Amino acid sequence: MKFKPKLLYILTTLLSLSLASCMEWDYGDVVEDFNATGSGLFITNEGNFQYGNATLSYYDPATNQVQNEVFFRANGMRLGDVAQSMSIYDNKGWIVVNNSHVIFAIDLNTFKEVGRIEDLTSPRYIHFLSDEKAYVTQLWDNRIFIVNPKKYEITGYIQVPDMTMESGSTEQMVQYGKYVYCNCWSYQNRIIKIDTETDEVVDQLTVGIQPTSLVLDKNDKMWTITDGGYEGSPYGYEAPSLYKIDAETFTIEKQFKFKLGDWPSELQLNGERDKLYWINNDIWSMDVTANRVPVRPFLEYRDTKYYGLTVNPVNGEVYVADAIDYQQQGMIYRYSPEGKLIDEFYVGIIPGAFCWK
């Protein structure tokens, strides 16, 4: 078999560390001049693990035009191995390339590289605190890296307590006041609370096995969704859950249980931050004030592999990434807020994350 769920990265990261020294950037000769003004949607395509075939796509919802491999075409070099996530700050796009141990900063209109932060362990997400400070979470590391985005430098670490390098995992971050919260996913079961003034973990909250994602709604409630592990996992296997957590008191307000064997992921919010979306075979949606998960999905499973999800913050349109068979080019489906298919287009291999410009 050659199926590559995200969990494989855990198994293989150690080896990749040793391979890191062999990694070279593949510079091409011809570069293109893009000028993508206006709003748009970036799609990071993970590519196959250790193939170095991650790519970046850019979609203009106004014209329904997609441009693939824009990073390579604009810069004449490959993006690297496993593009994990992308964020926008200071008019720059920050692309976290997990197994190339790098974060590229690009110009949002020309897609040209303007800087890079190198020598990260296994970066997953970046969260900006100021022009000169951001946090970078890691897989297989018990530290969150502190970086200076202006200087593209690593400036320090936050040591996460009770976490070994082997079982280390810090993932998505949300900010409430001076605190940043972060879910610890792989072989973990908690949300940690970081004081951004002292750069220390000051509190933590235990949830179910492997919380995959974290968002903060308009009522200052955090939501996380666990995947419950998998059958035979040494870390355990249980029915996954969706949790509603009050950011002020850092306590669980409500737990919505799924069935054993479900594998929910990719929790997202709409622009108003009053409606949740996630993948659990089907695509699901729920008001943040709801008392139970609707019995009917927002979009039904299409006998394929839904892998990424986002909602247009402006108009509530839903975009679903389909990894198909993890080998061929993935597909993005664009739906109206009511769930009607508006557009579909091919992107790169294993589209996993989105970023709205």
Next chain:
Amino acid sequence: MVRQLAIPLFIILVALSSCNKDDELVIQGAPQIELDSETGIYTVKTGRTVIVAPSYKNMEGAIFSWTVNGKLYSTLQNLEFSSEEPGDYFIVLRVDTDFGSAKEEIKIEVVDRTPPIISFLLPPQGLKVKQNTDYVLTPDIQHSDLPDFSIKWEIDGKEVSTETSYTFNGKELGEQKIKITASNEDGMTSYDLTINVIDKDPYVVSYLLPYYAAKENIRYTSPGYSVYLRPHLEYFNNPQFVWSVDGNVIEGENKQTFAFTPTQPGEYDVTVSVTEGEFETKAITRNISKEATTVSTTVKVICVSGTPKEKLRPYDSSCSHRSNKVYEFTPAPGQFVNEKRAKYSGNEKTMDLACAYAEGRLAAQEYVSLGAWGGFIIVGFDHSIKNQKGNDYDFAVQGNAFATSNEPGIVWVMQDTNGNGLPDDEWYELRGSETGKSTTIQDYEITYFRPGGSYSNNPWIDCFGKQGIIPRNMYHDQEYYYPIWKPESYTVRGTLLPSTMHPQGHAPYQWGYVDNCGEDNLAGDSYDGSGQMNGFKISNAMYPDGTPIMLDYIDFVKVQCAIQEDHPSFGEVSTEVFSIEDRNSIRNK
């Protein structure tokens, strides 16, 4: 505006006054529904009734409506629902009063009833037992955990046991029919088991076929080329072998494998007599003794006339570089077998249809997954692939290995010795870096059994009596991992290599295997995950004892998964084949 509001306000006041009880004004709000299920999901079995009984507030004068797919189903306060058809039923409850309305959508999952399912893994030749011997029969029974479970064993209509296991001891020779009946609250199932009671152990001495449609007990060779005969045995504890050719015992040949090398064309009857060696001859009377059981099987070896070279089918410009036909596709059970994502139609119920599937996949250079250990594919070409006997590779097999993901498959080659265009001749394994190592097990055999029920793990037993399963995993949810075109059980033989699993993945072997980033990995673009390719030389062909065999050309190639290993998250290790191509014809074009 103020004047227009006055009338509705008056009506509301009148309406409110109707709630005036005991001189106390009660203002009724809009109705509220609180379901008696935290999730709003109710589960019921077919034909049974589920009652949905929500709690309501502000329900005076309420009108209830329960609609299923837009059709009104009930107007009662509580819903009583049943259906004979399994499936998900989405039902909207609406409550209307003069003061507003409330709505909830619920789901009722109607699932099939689950009476017990009884399954037995039977030996491929049926259940044969020895007379006057105890055999403990313990079927697998699903849904025995439901209430009111019971089981009954009957022989000839007479109840013999009510336990989940039964000890059978056949006194009479011949067939006996056992009926097992199990029931639970959902229903009753029965299973008829036929046992053949025989007077000796049901020993089996047979030959596995080189390909599924080959004629039984006929082997082909050319003068001077050996046929390695190795019978498949069942039930023997300590087999002793005697080999004979045309009735003449070959002195000194007493192993399970016999290399027979005819020097002249003709037909030869080669017989193996296998005797259970642990048996001691026992006197019954002075004149009568009981002897050990011997089972004999004869195979006809046909030594064809003419040299192999005369049968070479040369390459010409109309030929295809790639294999053009799949003769047999027998994967072991695996997570990609029967799966729609691997583009199975789900209708591959015959070997012909399975071969057509694999042929289509290879033609499109899409992966054919061989499943767990022993799974194989046999392909042929529209010409013979020549042995260049040089440094270049004669043919290549495309897989999808990369640095930490190697799923080695062993390559076998065959010459069309009898010239009938079918792979019913002799297979020769190609030497690889693991050949001859103590960790490599030749002539390993596994028998896979069709699982007793759908969505079940896949049992196997190997030639050493070790049992195991090819488990299902969460990523592949097709009904069966067991190839649906295979019979209730099937045995595969080949070479077993140890797993190369380490915490970071699967390491490659040095050389000689498909789907393996070894030294023989040909340069190619691996970026799309399907460009990896290993080169092979025909001069690495060998007899089972490792002796090289010089074949001037080959006509058929078999690739067989060489590893037996499963990981709960990623499934079984399984060789993937994308294409098989003649490198010589590409070079010489």
